[in-house]
Amino acid sequence: MKNLKLKSARAALDLSQQELADRVGVSRQTINAIEKGDYNPTIKLCLAICKVLGKTLDELFWEE
Amino acid sequence: MNKRSLYVSLAIMVIVITIVTLMAIPVAQGHTLIRGTAAILIPSVFVSVVGVMTLIGMNKTNSKGFDERMLKARGDAALNAFVVTLITILCIGFVSEFTDGALPLTFFEASMVSAMTGVGTFIIIADMQDAYLGMKEKRKLSAICFGAVGFFIVLTVLSGISRNPNADNVVTMLSLGITWIAVSVEMFIKMVCDKRAEKMETADEES
Numbered sequence: 001m002k003n004l005k006l007k008s009a010r011a012a013l014d015l016s017q018q019e020l021a022d023r024v025g026v027s028r029q030t031i032n033a034i035e036k037g038d039y040n041p042t043i044k045l046c047l048a049i050c051k052v053l054g055k056t057l058d059e060l061f062w063e064e
Numbered sequence: 065m066n067k068r069s070l071y072v073s074l075a076i077m078v079i080v081i082t083i084v085t086l087m088a089i090p091v092a093q094g095h096t097l098i099r100g101t102a103a104i105l106i107p108s109v110f111v112s113v114v115g116v117m118t119l120i121g122m123n124k125t126n127s128k129g130f131d132e133r134m135l136k137a138r139g140d141a142a143l144n145a146f147v148v149t150l151i152t153i154l155c156i157g158f159v160s161e162f163t164d165g166a167l168p169l170t171f172f173e174a175s176m177v178s179a180m181t182g183v184g185t186f187i188i189i190a191d192m193q194d195a196y197l198g199m200k201e202k203r204k205l206s207a208i209c210f211g212a213v214g215f216f217i218v219l220t221v222l223s224g225i226s227r228n229p230n231a232d233n234v235v236t237m238l239s240l241g242i243t244w245i246a247v248s249v250e251m252f253i254k255m256v257c258d259k260r261a262e263k264m265e266t267a268d269e270e271s
Contacts, residue, residue, distance in 0.1 A: 017265070025130035029194040032265070039133050 001037045005060050009053045010035075023052045071218030130195065137195035141186050173235040184243040188250045207251035216242030 010020050010031075017035070021028045026045065033039035034049075041049070046061055053060065130138065147179070156174045160167045190196040218241035224231040 027134065027194065030131050030133040033133060043134055045132060 001063070003035050003037055003061070006049065006053075009055050009060060013053060015053075020049070020052060024048045028053045114254060131147060134193075134195035137193035138190050141189035141193070141195065144189050145182045147188035148185040149178050152178045152181045169235060176236040177239045180239040180243040184246050187247050191247075203255060207248050207255065210244045210251065211248030214241045214246075214248055217241030217244065231252060 010017070015023075017031045018028045021031045024031070024045070025048065030039065030041075030045075034041050034045075046057055050057055050060055153174070156167065156169060157175065160174075161170065187196055217237055221234055221237045221241065222229075225234060
């Protein structure tokens with residue numbers, strides 16, 4: 001399932017996938033895979049993404 | 065890929081190409097005297113390469129060489145490569161057994177074919193998931209290098225066979241050459257796919 005919350009949060013900060021990847025310390029393909037729902041990140045990576053985007057885990061990764 | 069890794073990778077590539085070239089020349093001339101030397105050289109090369117790659121891998125655990133997705137993808141690729149290697153060994157064994165030795169492979173050649181199949185499978189699967197050495201820069205150059213060396217080896221072997229049909233190491237060298245060509249083809253296909261995906265992502269982001 002696509003993670004549109006992550007994509008919109010990233011777009012709100014006007015960050016490209018590459019910029020977010022650089023700040024989090026992973027590859028662009030990893031961010032792309034998370035947004036497309038192809039890869040389930042570990043809690044460590046989720047937290048790193050949340051910190052960079054200024055969101056909580058629930059806001060970005062909780063599926064309703 | 066940082067500079068140090070790039071230099072080490074280039075050095076490995078140069079060493080491998082040099083040794084392969086040194087081995088290929090006698091094969092091309094149809095000599096049959098290289099078997100003993102090759103039996104020592106080829107495993108030595110692979111042990112050296114694996115050793116250096118392991119050292120690089122150990123140094124990369126604290127760097128940004130591979131992220132968690134890449135490590136997982138590499139693990140999956142290694143498992144797949146292991147299974148493919150086992151299947152190759154079994155296939156060679158079965159074919160050899162059921163055709164009463166019609167498959168003219170020595171134990172060393174069968175081992176090399178299996179090993180190269182495994183190595184090729186690992187590189188291709190890992191690279192398809194963007195997890196092979198994190199190789200994004202100089203990708204076109206790498207693909208051309210792999211392809212050129214592969215074609216060189218195959219042409220050399222074919223030249224050797226035409227001069228001496230009983231030349232040694234034909235199967236070993238062919239498996240090496242075909243593996244490199246397969247990796248090169250995969251890298252080119254991946255490049256095209258990546259470009260299309262990037263265009264679609266850019267269009268998607270703009271919308």
